[in-house]
Amino acid sequence: MSSIPLFVTCPRGVESLLGVELAGLGVTELRERTGGVAGRATLETAYRACLWSRVASRVLMPLRSFPIPDADALYAGARTQPWSELFDAGSSFAIEVAGRSPTLTHTHYAGLKVKDAIADHFRDTGRPRPNVDTERPDIRIHLHLDRENATLSLDLAGDSLHRRGYRREGVEAPLKxxxxxxxxxxxxxxxxxxxxxxxxxxxxxxxxxxxxxxxxxxDMAPGLLRTRWGFERWLDHRPAVWKRLREEAQARRDAGLAAPxxxxxxxxxxxxxxxxxxxxxxxxxxxxxxxxxxxxxxxxxxxxxxxxxxxxxxxxxxxxxxxxxxxxxxxxxxxxxxxxxxxxxxxxxxxxxxxxxxxxxxxxxxxxxxxxxxxxxxxxxxxxxxATPAAAAPAGGEDFANRLQKNAKHLAKWARRSEVTNYRVYDADLPDYALAIDLYATPELHAHVQEYAPPRTIDPARAEQRLRAGLAQIQNVLELPAARIHYKLRRSQKGDAQYTRQAETGRFHTVVEHGCRLQVNFDDYLDTGLFLDHRPMRLRIQREAAGKRFLNLFCYTGAATVHAAVGGAKQTLSIDLSNTYLEWAQRNLLLNDIHSRLYERPPAAGERLAPHAFIRSDCRQWLADEARLTHKPAFDLIFLDPPTFSNSKKMEGTLDIQRDHAELIHQCLSLLAPGGVLYFSTNRRGFKLDPALAEAAQIDDITAQTLDEDFKRPPPAHRCWKLNHRI
Missing domain, CATH: 3.40.50.150 (Vaccinia Virus protein VP39)
Structure with missing residues (x-):
């Protein structure tokens, strides 16, 4: 049986595997090319390649190659091919184009020129024009553009060989x-x-x-489930040969499935x-x-x-x-x-x-x-x-594991005594393991792990090794499945980047803090929605809120508002610019059977607000507007906890807490009722309170009173002050 030329395509990087496979199937004169292997084969061997190749994409039979200085040359070269000897006018066809050419930059146009040439050839020979079917053609012609040359081939398989026939149509897969x-x-x-x-x-x-x-x-042939082949309407197709090869493949499949x-x-x-x-x-x-x-x-x-x-x-x-x-x-x-x-x-x-x-x-x-x-x-x-079962335990990070175990044991006892269920168990205690680990009871235990980005002086490979050991030891010491360990890399944040959505899981969990139910999200944002270092401050607000009017500025997810409402506040007003967090805050209140209303913009002067209200507004602008009113609202309890810096696109200008805190505090004091209390806190390292504020208010540094056992090591950035009007 005479041989025919073949060019068998494959994913890049697979050419050597394909060459070995084709040699085993009987293809000769093999030559590897980028994206495929050229060779010669009998018709039976070509059929075998279609049926048995596991790594090929297409089995092409080159028909002719010719130069294409322009589109007319492509048309002329395609028209001289005797297409009527390849398939009859009753068969539909389609053109597939691959490659690049400086003379034909639009592959669709190149395909149209070949289509026209084929149709005109049939007309020239007195035959009807065959139909074009781009979805399920009987014959698929492959045009390959290689700079100023073109090759026309018959696609013997008719469709990519990765389509085995077992995958549901319309479902994308990461791997062909x-x-x-x-x-x-x-x-x-x-x-x-x-x-x-x-x-x-x-x-x-x-x-x-x-x-x-x-x-x-x-030993199952990868093409055995396919029901359509490009060679079946080819005029030189040999059905008897193909039938014999399929029966042989079916017998091998049956034997393979019968074996252990x-x-x-x-x-x-x-x-x-x-x-x-x-x-x-x-x-x-x-x-x-x-x-x-x-x-x-x-x-x-x-x-x-x-x-x-x-x-x-x-x-x-x-x-x-x-x-x-x-x-x-x-x-x-x-x-x-x-x-x-x-x-x-x-x-x-x-x-x-x-x-x-x-x-x-x-x-x-x-x-x-x-x-x-x-x-x-x-x-x-x-x-x-x-070598031994013990050797299979996590290797490396033993000093970190010892410290984590010691902290976990000590803080678990403190948490039980203090009725705390969500707390920090490790905070970069060891410089080589710069992690912050927070535990949340939902009621099942979750660990929220944040890695502080290592300085550039640290070898990245060594940092990776320590993180790997640290994560493994967290899983081992805390006895947590990996799905309940939530890892974040905490870099220096700019603007409101810490509030930027990082994932789209939409998974919320409910935790309980001093009788308050709060939602947390471990995956979608850098922070969980609950700042654990503010726990003592929230408890203080809860204990002082009964019968009072409470203002929560930069309220985030409203945890402090929940504590005030649960503590019996007769009115709460919470201000923030983010719809996402205001909606989250409303859900937090509703979890505690407290209904609230969200105002999309500051209400008109004198408008009566709902008992528990949220306003979507830039806190700085809202404070400035309220401070200018003749009849200012009065609050008995104000919590001011701004970000250290913000340049949100939703606000005018920027916020720098070191630069702007004095103005914010003066504005808050103007809204503070006689005998009222303003709490101001910040986590900016190196922060210095403006000493001139002492002329306007009595100031007490209560930082030590607002730090629980889990945030006393190492010395935290957290600072907090209590301010009252001077009498």
């Missing part, structure tokens, strides 16, 4: 099936599968890696992804051969009775919050694999090789593969088995 197969081949899965080794994907998504792995283990199967399993936190995975598994003919479960990758355990391959394609993030979660994920994934998967191989496919370094595992092989246009790395590891 042929790239998933290439990852498995690079990771050594075919040899491991032959030995009966297990395969496990702890973040399996829609199950692509697992299905491809199961097909390799069962390796343990193959996956898990994922996304129930919707797992639902798609189960459907894909059924469609792939693998029901009962792949175990799927909902669960956290960091709580997974080995499957099967021998070491095997852990393979996964972790997510990558686009938001700041995603970035922090990914740092936590990669850091703890490396620790988890070392603790539980000793003796296994691991393969992590990632577009973020910088995060791969955070795993703390030394890759013995690294391959560059392209997921579309994105250059990714496949990191392959051999996981050393622990």
């Amino acid at each position: 099936e042929n790239l998933a197969a290439a990852i498995l081949v690079r990771a050594g899965w075919p040899a491991l599968a032959a030995q009966g080794a297990p395969l496990f994907d702890p973040m399996c998504g829609s199950g692509t890696l697992l299905i491809e792995g199961a097909w390799i283990a069962a 199967a390796p343990a193959i399993a996956g898990r994922d936190l996304d129930a919707r992804a797992l639902s798609a995975a189960r459907q894909n598994v059924r469609q792939a003919g693998l029901e009962g051969r792949i175990a799927l479960e909902t669960g956290d990758a960091l709580e997974s355990h080995p499957v099967g009775d021998k070491p095997g391959l852990v393979v996964t394609n972790p997510p990558y993030g686009e938001r700041l919050g995603d970035e922090a979660e990914l740092i936590k994920l990669y850091s703890l994934l490396g620790v988890h694999l070392k603790q539980h998967f000793g003796g296994w191989r691991a393969a992590v496919f990632t577009s973020r090789p910088d995060l791969g370094q955070r795993m703390g595992l030394s890759a013995d092989a690294m391959h560059t593969l392209y997921n579309g246009a994105i250059a990714c790395k496949l990191l392959c590891f051999g996981i050393r088995a622990a």
Whole structure:
């Protein structure tokens, strides 16, 4: 049987794997090119490549190549091809264009020129013009533009070979099936599968890696489920040859499915992804051969009775919050694999090789593969088995673990005595572990972990190593699942950046503080919505609020307002500029059966407000406007806790608390009823209270009284003053 030329395309980085695969299928005269492999094959071998190639994208049969100095040359070259010898006028066709040319910059236009040339050829030969069908053509013609040259080919497969036929249409996947197969081949899965080794994907998504792995283990041809092929309406198609090859593949599949199967399993936190995975598994003919479960990758355990391959394609993030979660994920994934998967191989496919370094595992092989246009790395590891069970405990950070354990024991006793359920358990006590760790009872325990950005003088690799050890020890000492450890990287904030949304989980939890119910969010913002260092101040407000009129400026999520209302305040007024936090504050009041009203702008002079009111306004502007009134509102209790700096786009100018605090305090004093109290606090380091304020008010520094046991170490930035009118 005579041979035909082939050019088989594949994802970039997979060319060498494809060459080996095609050689095994019988393709000869192989030559690797960027994005594919050229060669020659008999028609039967070309069919085999379509049916059996796991890593190919398309099997193209080049028809002719010619120069294209302009669009007319493309049309002329395409028109001289004897298309009527390739397919008849009753077959629909489509043109697919790839590559680039300086003479034809619009690929759609280039495709139209070839379409016209084909139609005109059929007309020239006295045949009807064939129809164009861009969705499901009988014949697909591939045009490749390479600078000033063009190549026309018949796409023998008719559609990309990654479309195996088991994935539900319309569902996007992070990995195409042929790239998933290439990852498995690079990771050594075919040899491991032959030995009966297990395969496990702890973040399996829609199950692509697992299905491809199961097909390799069962010797199933990746093209066996496809129902349409580009060569079926080709005039040189040999149906008998194709029928024989399919029957051979079906026999191999039946034999493979009848043989003992390796343990193959996956898990994922996304129930919707797992639902798609189960459907894909059924469609792939693998029901009962792949175990799927909902669960956290960091709580997974080995499957099967021998070491095997852990393979996964972790997510990558686009938001700041995603970035922090990914740092936590990669850091703890490396620790988890070392603790539980000793003796296994691991393969992590990632577009973020910088995060791969955070795993703390030394890759013995690294391959560059392209997921579309994105250059990714496949990191392959051999996981050393622990000599003893004790050796599998988190390595490194023992001094941090000891301090955390000591703090946790001491502060748990204090918290029980003080009826405190949410508190800081560690605050950069050791300079090498610059973390702030807050515990929240929701009632299940959560840890909110903030890492203070290390100075530039610290080696980044060493900082990563310490963070990895710190996160692992937090999980170990506090006995928390990774899903209840919420990690943030706290950098120096500008403007209102600390209030910028970092994620979109929308997950809120309810905590209780001195009888007040409050919502917290561990993921979507840098802060949780509850400043724990203000706990004593909020309790003081709660105890002093009975029967009083309370003003809360820069109210954030309204926690102090809740305490005042629960304490019996007859009126509360809370001011902030953020709709997000004002709505959050309203929900906090409602959690405590207190109804409130939100005013989108300051009410008119003399307008009667609801007993518990929120006003969306710039606090500085509101204070200035109120201070100018002849009949000013009077408040018995005022809480002034501004940010240290703000340049929000919603406000005019900027706020600098060191520069502006005296003016703010004078304005608050003008609204303070006789005998009333103004509390002013700030967390600005190095803050100095304007001594001239002593002429207008009696001032007491009550910082020490507003620091609980959990915020006394190290010396905090928190400062607080009590101000009264001078008598």
